Amino acid sequence: MFCSKCGAKNEDKAKFCKKCGDPINKADFSYAGFGIRFGAYFADFIGVILLALVFGIFETLLGMTDALSQIGVFGDYIVWVIYSTFFLSIWSSTPGKMLYGLRVEKDDGDSLGFGTSLKRSLLQPLSFVFFGAGFWNMGKNDKQQTWHDEQVKTIVVGEKKGNYLR
Secondary structure: OEOOOOOOEOOOOOOEOOOOOOEOOOOOEEEOOHHHHHHHHHHHHHHHHHHHHHHHHHHHHOOOOOHHHHHHHHHHHHHHHHHHHHHHHHHOOOHHHHHOOEEEEEOOOOOOHHHHHHHHHHHHHHHHHHHHHHHHHHHOOOOOOOHHHHHHOEEEEEEEEOOEEO
16 A cells, blocks of 8 residues: 555555555544543543452452552552553553544554553653643644653544544
8 A cells, every 4th residue: 555645655454654654544534532532531540440449359358458558649550550551552442442432553553562552551641740731732733642642652543433433
């Protein structure tokens, strides 16, 4: 498959040109905006709370009643990183993103991989610092990238179904 913008040869399954980064077939997907990504994040947040409750039950059964509570916010951060990295590295999507039909992909078309998933998971909570400053540029960026997406060169896309993003 050849890029219509620069003419570079790409793999048949590529969504983006390896040379210029332009989408090869814009009809199949759309960049996910703030609203749909917020819904997916909220669903993942509920998933992490449920996971923390399961950890709490095991903690009580094992007699370690205050182990997780003593590490506080840092423990929550670690649980989020494990949750997010696990799902992104295997399926390129978290359960919340799956619910909305979204996928995280590298902006050059390569697979996400464990290293990129880990970096993105470590940086994502930092986008919430200073009143969500990491999300402010989403509307200004043509690929709807947040700060953490720009740092690891990822995008969040969804399948187009008719005229709307699934």
